[in-house]
Amino acid sequence: MTSVTTYAIMREMPEVTNLADKMENQLPAELVNFMRVAGGIATKQGQSLYLVGGVVRDLLLGKANFDLDLVIEGNAIELAQQLAEIKLGKMTTHPQFNTAKIKWSKWSVDLATARAESYAKPGALPTVKPSSIESDLSRRDFTINTMAVCLNPNRYGELIDLYGGRDDLERRLIRILHERSFIDDATRIWRGVRYEQRLDFQMERNSLELLRRDTPMLGTISGDRIRYELECVFQEQEPEKVLRRAEELNVLQRLHPWLRGNGWLADKFKAARKRASPGLPPFGFYIALLAYHLSNEQSEHLISYLRLSKAVAQIVRDTAYIKTKLKALADPELSRSSIYRLLHSYSQPAIIANLLASESPVACQHIEIFLSELRYVKSALNGNDLIKMGVPTGPYIKEILQRLHQARLDRKVTSKQGEEELVKGWIAI
Ligand code: ATP
Secondary structure (H helix, E strand, C coil): CCCCCECCCCCCCCCCCECHHHHHHHCCHHHHHHHHHHHHHHHHCCCEEEEECHHHHHHHHCCCCCCEEEEEECCHHHHHHHHHHHHCCEEEEECCCCEEEEEECCEEEEEEECEEEECCCCCCCCEEEECCHHHHHHCCCEHHHCCEEECCHHHCCEEECCCCHHHHHHHCEECECECCHHHHCCHHHHHHHHHHHHHCCEECHHHHHHHHHHHHHHHHCCHHHHHHHHHHHHHCCCHHHHHHHHHHCCCHHHCCCCCCCCHHHHHHHHHHHHHHCCCCCCHHHHHHHHCCCCCHHHHHHHHHHCCCCHHHHHHHHHHHHHHCCHHHHCCCCCCHHHHHHHHCCCCHHHHHHHHHHCCCHHHHHHHHHHHHCHHHCCCCCCHHHHHHCCCCCCHHHHHHHHHHHHHHHCCCCCCHHHHHHHHHHHHHC
């Protein structure tokens, strides 16, 4: 690997900080107990075990985060096997990375073997080999994510902060560890923007300069990895902030030059969340709004670049189709069956995306009628009923069923008996 200038200064800790109390107070007892047991087993095996990454950052920030990531200087899978037995939990492993996940009742913990990484070329996935906790922390993205807490009983709770992560937390700064960080892995650009906006931090001055310099490196990242980053953005409480900042930094435009993270998008995202509450809007819904102002051709580029799943791609396409029908939907004279005809074949997220995006109160009202009523309307008679009534089998049945459905939609008929009378009339003709 190319040697790099260490950018965040590696420093000796002047005093030992212990987070045992914070862990006790902020984490569920079940997880605290798990870590104590795990630390005890690791000590018996003569290995050191650490809590690492986001959860340590969030412990110091006083934010709830129960996603435990443990790193052992030894063998993660062996430790996981013992812990899974004790907890009567389920274990899944990735022997090629020497990592394991344990799940029991409602809990889940990730275990990894401390590893060093090198990058064969920018944007490639790293080559990994077992190593010390120091090397493991040195491969991480930002100083605030490099802190670890020792879990062995004799050092339980001891904070390891080799890169000044705690200082940066206090100064509210996102700082990379070395000057090639974004070149090695440009997904860190999206990660950095995400942390900055989620925590209301700022990118440290030199890190920001390097980020600006290295945005072209986003071109070295596969569409799948970028899509994953975007999925993470949409899991944030306020993704619009991340997208606004990403536009400002010319990062969003790397997805597609015409994408914007502006006030319009922010309003629509807020409205989308209100509608989806208490959960978050699904990925397809957010992306349909993000792509709303793209032409069909531009949307197709985005779909293939991000390798969107069939279902999500369909939402983006449906959103564009419905957009072309908004003018028709804005006609105040439109019958209920016409509203149904214009909307029924499209996915619900695409319909709601247009409801949020449309400027026309009439079109919005029609879409609401469709969503709350028309899509549930069914006629009482079915094909068999029609045959029994003497309608000849064949395409005529389908036609009559359609006419009945239309009559129901337009409230020309409201009962089974009324439908039968209509059919009798049609057959007589
Ligand atoms: P979040 O709160 O978003 O879940 P997290 O810090 O737990 O934050 P993860 O994506 O789960 O984030 O990653 C776990 C840890 O792995 C991070 O804290 C960071 O130290 C490290 N990491 C993840 N992705 C990268 C990357 N691309 N480059 C370097 N380190 C990374």
